[in-house]
Amino acid sequence: MTTVGHSAPPLRRLEPVWLAASLLGVALATWLVVIARMEGMDAGPGTNLGGLGWFIGVWVTMMAAMMLPSVAPMVLLFARVSRQRAIQRRAYIPTWIFVLGYLAVWTAFGLVAYGVYALVAALEGGLLAWDRAGPYVAGGAVAGAGLYQLTPLKSICLRHCRGPMHFMLHGWREGRSGALRMGVAHGTFCVGCCWGLMLALFALGVMSVFWMAAVAAVVFAEKVIPSGERASRAVSVALVALGLWIAVAPERVPGLTDPRGTPSMHSDEISEGVHGSRSSGVSARAWAVVRSYTNGPARAGQRKEFPWRTGG
Template sequence: MGDVSATGGREISRNGVSQRVSQRAFFGVSALLFAASAAATIVWCASMSAMGGMPMPGGWTMSMAWMRMCGQTWPGVAASFLGMWIVMMAAMMLPSLTPMLWRYRRAVGRKGETRLGRLTVLVGVGYFVVWTAFGLAAFALGAALATLEMQVPALARAVPVAAGVVVLIGGALQFTAWKAHHLACCQAAPGCGRTLQADAGSAWRHGLRLGVHCSYCCAGLTAILLVVGMMDLRAMALVTAAITVERLAPAGERVARAIGVVVVGAGMFMIARAVGLG
């Protein structure tokens, strides 16, 4: 009887050590990915800032990210944009994605799954596939608008007001039931009411679901970043902090609404300044 107890104790001890090693490896890799993506984003923003922009009617400057340079093709421009978009999204989303992935690992690990690394990677890839599709849509819309703005001066002059309106709408979305629903699904992961299976297909679908909920939840704040300026590291840091805090805070819905108050105020200020009242 004593030998059985000792064997069981050693097994529990080995499992505990294995779990601690797995936890340290997971968070270590996540930290390295965040550091690498953040560094690449900073370098990209610096290089884009060094290129300058195109002064536009209305007193604003168009980013070169939406323009085709001499010798470039539109597919090449889109590929370059998507590459940096993915790196930027990794830097912005990893602080809030990492806890969700860890909860997934714990949920699947309780079922005795030993392929946690591969399944976790599949969840992460599925998540960022959704964000890549979001980025492709953003590029198509941004490039089309940039082309119109260069051809129609009246439209270009309206951009500062339009940017303020987008910020205002993004802030208003923070108060909606739609936002609250997707935020709750992000916080309730894994599963959001579904039972997770420990297989590759389920991991892939779970990553896609997380990506959809996250992109919908962050749609307003991401739109704000796009109109304020993707190369603005301060704006990027503020949006990242807002997304992370509302996702990880115990009272996430209240935090989202508080962020909404600040963003609505910023949108009103931008509109007032654009029409000469600020």
């Protein structure tokens, strides 16, 4: 008598497939949410970030959309190692704890970025208006992000992100708290690898779906495709060239929204809407910035004051 084996693999062998599908599904869902939330929103340099709570919610959604595809190899390897250790009668560690630690680091990065934005918005005094130094600052930020691509720190962090097996072999931590620390550690390397690209995104328009997709594609190419390190160097050249282009002729850059193109950018109109703020010694610009923190970000045609707009 012959023994007929099961043609279907055990359920646990399908776990990587389900996990990969879940990661890509969440990434797709968050992209759809981001596109819906960004519809009609001002997408140029110096975009108003809205209230802190609103921004953090959108930021975490953005990071899930942009980063989950590129972090998938690390997450899948973590799940595989954790599953194998459970077979050896060691404690099973849920993969979501690792992902939580990873996203926590990017959330902290978003908080820092928001704080820098708030400080600049309060102190810039019209210097970053698009008809003054705005294009040079935005172009310099993009070019600086390109130069960072060539630094040793970028290379170290990118090598870590491209080699998840080394991290699992030498950085494994036991228990749930260990998984959380591992997620934080990997997230820290990821921030070290990608913070320059995020700086470029803020300079180009952090609420722009076009630039978000472009940065996400670069992150994925650097970390996942076989020639990612060469792609990183090519991106460096492209960013430096783009930064110079923005500084010299921003109106000719494809996909770059001119901040002066919306009706809300006339500081004299905003000044008229501030109830006696000039007479009380508080500038209209500062008052408008303070008011913007209590509301959501502006959409096309709404009246709000941003950095990097026309001065006044």
